[in-house]
Amino acid sequence: MIKKIYQEGKEKMEQAVQALVKRYVKLRGDRARVELVADIKVDCYDSKMSIAQLANISTPDPHLIVIEPWDKSLIKNIEKAILVSDLGINPANDGNVIRLSIPPLSEERREKMAKILKEWAEESRVSVRNSRREVREELEKLEKEKEISEDERRRVEKDIQSLTDEFISKIDEIQNRKIKEIRQV
Numbered sequence: 001m002i003k004k005i006y007q008e009g010k011e012k013m014e015q016a017v018q019a020l021v022k023r024y025v026k027l028r029g030d031r032a033r034v035e036l037v038a039d040i041k042v043d044c045y046d047s048k049m050s051i052a053q054l055a056n057i058s059t060p061d062p063h064l065i066v067i068e069p070w071d072k073s074l075i076k077n078i079e080k081a082i083l084v085s086d087l088g089i090n091p092a093n094d095g096n097v098i099r100l101s102i103p104p105l106s107e108e109r110r111e112k113m114a115k116i117l118k119e120w121a122e123e124s125r126v127s128v129r130n131s132r133r134e135v136r137e138e139l140e141k142l143e144k145e146k147e148i149s150e151d152e153r154r155r156v157e158k159d160i161q162s163l164t165d166e167f168i169s170k171i172d173e174i175q176n177r178k179i180k181e182i183r184q185v
Helices: 002-026 070-082 107-144 150-183
Strands: 041-042 047-050 055-061 064-071 099-103
Touching: 002 107, 002 150, 041 070, 064 070, 070 099, 107 150
Parallel strands: none
Antiparallel strands: 041 047, 055 064, 064 099
16 A cells, blocks of 8 residues: 555656656757657648648758648648747748748847746646655555554655655756756857
8 A cells, every 4th residue: 555655656756757858848949859840739631630640840950840741731731730839930831841940049038948947847846746745645644544653654754755855856957957958059
């Protein structure tokens, strides 16, 4: 029972870190990356599909993303999806491919992005701490029901605290690395 509670808490903490990493990957920096557009949803074939499912996406140079749809009739739909996304880049369509030129970031924009990165990291830290709190509540409940001893509860609380510290430091490391990347000119 204790192992299950501990494992569930650990999994929730891992999910918080992975969610942060996914958010960071999608944040537009100075370099062109396939991940910036891959998950944008496009209206086609009476449903919504991601660009990655509809086209070949490449980055021939650090400031250019090229999207080549397999079905050329979808080029307008893909272009429209990019325009309504929060990417903030105007697509150039030549009838066969869509080109997205990634402009360099201004210093002001870099600082705004760094602030956003810090907010997202703090949200992940809060999520990790909430997972720790949930584990502690479960342990206290088990102790009140006389299913575990006070010593067992304290031992697991100590373990979950060290796990929390480990995940918080991972978040700090990821945040610092991304901020350094964003601020790099």
